[in-house]
Amino acid sequence: MNRDDMIAAVQAEMPERRWKHTLGVMETSVLLARRFGEDPERAELAAILHDVAKYWQTSRMEAIIREEGLPPDLLKYDKELWHAPVGAYVAEHNFGVTDSGVLDAIRYHTSGREDMTRMDKIVCLADYMEPGRDFPGVERIRELSGQHLEKALIAGFDSTITHLLAQGKRIYPLTIAARNDLLLKAREAEQ
Template sequence: MNREQMIAKVKAEMPERRWLHTEGVMETAVVLANRFGVDPARAELAAILHDVAKYWPTDRMADMIRDKGLPAELLAYDKELWHAPVGAWVAEHEYGVADPEVLGAIRYHTSGRRGMTKLEKVVCLADYMEPGREFPGVDRIRELSLRSLDEALLAGFDSTMSFLIEKGKRIFPLTLEARNSLLENNR
């Protein structure tokens, strides 16, 4: 499947406003990749597919988590996390993506993880700060991204965790581990 076919297929999986977000993530991922020494083509590929399963019914995603051997612990956390590992499975099995780092960037774009690769960081950060995103602190994240991938991503995780705490929601362990890993690596 070529790039244009992939884009058309992914675009059909989501409402127009989410496709606009995906385009913003694609553009931002390429900029960040060039800034921080990551292959921009791989960053763009992960960005194209990062939300491929975002608008699937939750029961369909839950079934895939159970049936495809994805981490069952996801089911105990916010449904907003589910589309990332499901999307990585779809990218591999339905779109033919074989690059494990691209699949990792899709899989961890919502949660992060300890020891993230630069590509995973780029796609995760692009998802936080693409031009269409508007939330308290996003401008600070964008400013930090001009000089430090890790500092900007840390600010993104801090924002997510503060939001979840404010809403009385559980924090997925990988997100906490990702944040702690960034702190440990930047001492």
């Protein structure tokens, strides 16, 4: 599928407001990829598809999680997490994406994971800080991203965890593992 057809298909899956977010993630992913030495085309591809399943019915996402062998523990956590691994499945099976790095960036853009690749970090961070985002701390994340991919991402995870705690929600273990892994590696790099 060519880029224009893919964009049209993804845009049809979401409301206009979310499409504007996706455009912001695309722009920010390309910018971060150039800044931190990643392939901008691969980063843009992951960004185009990162929210493809975001507005699917819960039952449709749940069926894919159950039937396609996606991590069943997802079903115990906030449904906001589900669209990322389902989106990676859709990117592969409906859009023909075979690049495992792109698929992983889609899969982990909401939760993170230990040993995140540079592509994982770029798409996750772009999703946090694209120009349309407006929440307490986003300017600090954007400022950090000018120099430090990992420090900006830690600030993003801190923001998510703080928000989830304030809402009384459970925190997905991969998010905590991702944050802890980034902190550990940042401290090791400083020594």
